[in-house]
Amino acid sequence: MLHQRTLGKTISAAGVGLHSGEKVEITLRPASADSGICFRRIDCDPAQEIKAHANNVTDTRLGTTISQNNVSVMTVEHLLAAFAGLGIDNAYIDIHGPEIPIMDGSAASFILLVELAGIIEQSAPKKFLRIKKNVKVQEDDKFAEFKPFNGYRLSFKIEFEHPMIQDKLTEFSFDFSTLTFLNEISRARTFGFLKEIETLRANNLALGGSLDNAIVLDDYRILNQDGLRFEDELVRHKILDAIGDLYLMGHILVGEFNGYKSGHELNNKLIRKLYADESAWEEVEESEISDIPISYWTAALGKA
Numbered sequence: 001m002l003h004q005r006t007l008g009k010t011i012s013a014a015g016v017g018l019h020s021g022e023k024v025e026i027t028l029r030p031a032s033a034d035s036g037i038c039f040r041r042i043d044c045d046p047a048q049e050i051k052a053h054a055n056n057v058t059d060t061r062l063g064t065t066i067s068q069n070n071v072s073v074m075t076v077e078h079l080l081a082a083f084a085g086l087g088i089d090n091a092y093i094d095i096h097g098p099e100i101p102i103m104d105g106s107a108a109s110f111i112l113l114v115e116l117a118g119i120i121e122q123s124a125p126k127k128f129l130r131i132k133k134n135v136k137v138q139e140d141d142k143f144a145e146f147k148p149f150n151g152y153r154l155s156f157k158i159e160f161e162h163p164m165i166q167d168k169l170t171e172f173s174f175d176f177s178t179l180t181f182l183n184e185i186s187r188a189r190t191f192g193f194l195k196e197i198e199t200l201r202a203n204n205l206a207l208g209g210s211l212d213n214a215i216v217l218d219d220y221r222i223l224n225q226d227g228l229r230f231e232d233e234l235v236r237h238k239i240l241d242a243i244g245d246l247y248l249m250g251h252i253l254v255g256e257f258n259g260y261k262s263g264h265e266l267n268n269k270l271i272r273k274l275y276a277d278e279s280a281w282e283e284v285e286e287s288e289i290s291d292i293p294i295s296y297w298t299a300a301l302g303k304a
């Protein structure tokens, strides 16, 4: 049987918030079975819990922000992607401020942190969220959609009019049964365009952003001296973001996600549209989905 997972022990890390620019410490703690992922703002008195749930998403303009009782935590998606990729079902994340540290702009530091804490299996069976119907949200030419699929697969296509983002590098498909999150997705960094960063900075945002935690492009080239980690790192990061955003449903999907020029906003709208139709999805245990290819289980366990 596939079991739920949590951390082996409590572990802390420090970094800066991408937008606030402030130094912040996070502490990851084990949590009991069926409790899910829960953020705790311990700088509030009393501490405010913010459950990692798609219904708690309150802002998607600069990453995904979740809130409860008007207390927020920003930029949760990269940490959630790491949890999804390692199959962590239950954990507390204690934080002293309003933003998860950006680290190197990818999920790699969070993967390392979880590996240092260790992963333990709990007695409760692992649950999944199965997509039963096609659900799609579209805005202008952008879209995001779910489709039924016997596994977990995400495909993404981006489009930017930029000489460094050529056609052949704008599409990527990631299947948990044949590729590994750790090798193919977790190291892909967030990216931004210099022009937009200047506007954000003028509005007191992206204050913690630097070439150490983001890929930055001017009108012609990539400014990072070491270049890209993958030729198609940008679109791989969009898949990382989607894995993190979709993990706000609480479980790994049994289904397919396709995104075209999508982002945090459409990802959340898609989940809300799915939730609105109770016949479009169901929560299932492993025993109810024995037809899933075995390699998918291995990948979901993070062993592949």
Ligand SMILES: [Zn+2]
Pocket: 077, 078, 190, 237, 241
């Ligand atoms: Zn991101």
